[in-house]
Amino acid sequence: MITIFPGCSVQSFRARVVTKVCMASSSAVLGKRARSVSTDAAAYDEAAASESESEPFVWPAPLARLEAARNFIRECAASPKNILLVPDRDADGLSSGTIMSLALQLLSKPQHQIHTHFVLAGRNIFSTEERELMTGLCREQEISHMIVLDQGSRAAPPLVEADTGTKVLIIDHHQSAHFPSGAVVVNACAHAPVATSSVLTYAICEPLHAAVEEKAAWLAVLGVFGDLGPSTKLEPPYPPALAAAKKKYRATHISSLTALMNAPRRTPECNTIDAWMLLQHAPDDENPPTPKRILDGEVDKVGIEQLRDASARIKAETERCRRNAPVFSADRRVAVVLMHSAYQIHGPIATMWAGFLKGSRLEVVMAANTGYVEGKVNFSCRMARSAKPPDGESGVDIIAMLSEYAAKDQWLLENVGTEFANGHKQATGGSLRKDVWEMFVEKGLELTKKEDKKTRKSKKEPAEKKQKNTLDAWVKKD
Ligand SMILES: [Mn+2]
Structure with a gap:
């Protein structure tokens, strides 16, 4: 299998393959890995391969x-x-x-x-x-x-x-x-x-x-x-x-x-x-x-x-919303940070928390916004930094994970719709009708119940103060 560099036209790429092939030996490995990188993409990859069966493997498509x-x-x-x-x-x-x-x-x-x-x-x-x-x-x-x-x-x-x-x-x-x-x-x-x-x-x-x-x-x-x-x-x-x-x-x-x-x-x-x-x-x-x-x-x-x-207004709004304490799914793999904002800040807030929340079972941070689109809850998911695998290994597949939670309830599965778990495996999100979101939280994630949340929050108070400083430092860098 051969990987060649982008920017080669059909007319010129064969000539360039000859000279670039030696240099691109590591890329050839990348190309090989890309073939097995995802089963989701297999259908598209196969279709593409059959279209160009005799062609070498080319990056980026x-x-x-x-x-x-x-x-x-x-x-x-x-x-x-x-x-x-x-x-x-x-x-x-x-x-x-x-x-x-x-x-x-x-x-x-x-x-x-x-x-x-x-x-x-x-x-x-x-x-x-x-x-x-x-x-x-x-x-x-x-x-x-x-x-x-x-x-x-x-x-x-x-x-x-x-x-x-x-x-x-x-x-x-x-x-x-x-x-x-x-x-x-x-x-x-x-x-x-x-x-x-x-x-x-x-x-x-x-x-x-x-x-x-x-x-x-x-x-x-x-x-x-x-x-x-x-x-x-x-x-x-x-x-x-x-x-x-x-x-x-x-x-x-x-x-x-x-x-x-x-x-x-x-x-x-x-x-x-x-x-x-x-x-x-x-x-x-x-x-x-x-x-x-x-x-x-x-x-x-x-x-x-x-x-x-x-940018200044977004910073102020992010500052207002980012301090909301996260709640965890029953299996502790997902932390959810809730907010109500007309700004689309759930993505950056998910990224912030993903960078510093830790937990032995924690894999994903989800930031959910009840105020961005009327009648909907928009959410962003990011892989927790603490769950990141060593270089070269693929990490958590959040798209698959969200689908698993949705599959826990038949009604939920039928109602999540198309605005759910699209995007990248490690940075995805969605937009759910309020009633569907509530069901997702209850039956899918099985978020810790309110009384449990209160207890945990009070127990965690001192730790949270420490976290706040870390987050401040992070934001300032940004
Ligand atoms: Mn893009």
Whole structure:
């Protein structure tokens, strides 16, 4: 089995395989591991393999899929009609969308023909309301092609109604063996190390135009910082251009920008567009945005101040909610932190607690928010740091674990719906109707009963004070 580096076109990859194969021996092992990394992804992986049976194994996604995506993008560029980008609202989604916009413009697609849509707060791309909204947009704006980036994957009907005639490309890295019908799909989830959507988008676009590397490599790094953190080692199989861009544009600036890019989507007004606009530019812009120029207010002074304001408000709200004491599932494998907030802060709070809560049986920290979407409980799960296995071994599969809890009750199993346990094996979450959440807590997790909780809380008071300091230190670092 051979793993080759991303950014190789069909025409050139065979020649490059010869020279890269020796260098990529460790990646070849990675490729082998990726094949067995998940049974969930096996169906997709098998389908991809049968499509390209004679092809070598390619990172970050099957070669046939990468090529299908490239053909789709060439078709977009040649279309006389408009293109709709639908990037996710986080740093990875925004950077993926920006890379795609730059690549399309480099292929001579006029900027005014590239439209953008952000899914509304509390919704996802698969909801009926979003499908109707996107279908309407495709009709009104004469969209011939739609490119969906970093939005998650699952079995679903076509994302827009067939009569629009709009073709759809889905670029993603979230764990799934199933995808919406009628779309061209390229997903990196089965190819360890799983690339971010930004890296996947970069790998797809890099061979399309000679200038993609120079213009877009730092944007790929921005997505890596957003999803995997600034300490991610950008060594092979990551393209060398990413490590170079990290150095050139300074990790510290990219890191600060990542935090600000992620801010608007967490506020109740969810003005993702504020973050998006700071990244948008034409490829021939003589003074293009860079992390430092954006942060210094040289690109848009008001724009960056809006992000700083959003960030400050999120910090204050996080401060208010993060102190709620966790409650444990009967089997002590899950700690649940509850909050009521209009801000989307359950993810970061889950991450904070996961970094410092300890327990011999603890595997997962779940932060649940009863105030983000009316009538729903939105929750995020993270693997507890204390449960992290040694390097190279796969840790807790939270998606499987949540499904196990749901399966403990027939009614619950039938009612958890599709907004449950999607995403990544070690960072997932969901959105449940209030009555379903209550049942999940009672029958699934069997959360410690109220009176027990009170007793434990009072017993734990001194320990909690110690924990508070640790958490303060953590937040300050952030
Ligand atoms: Mn992502």
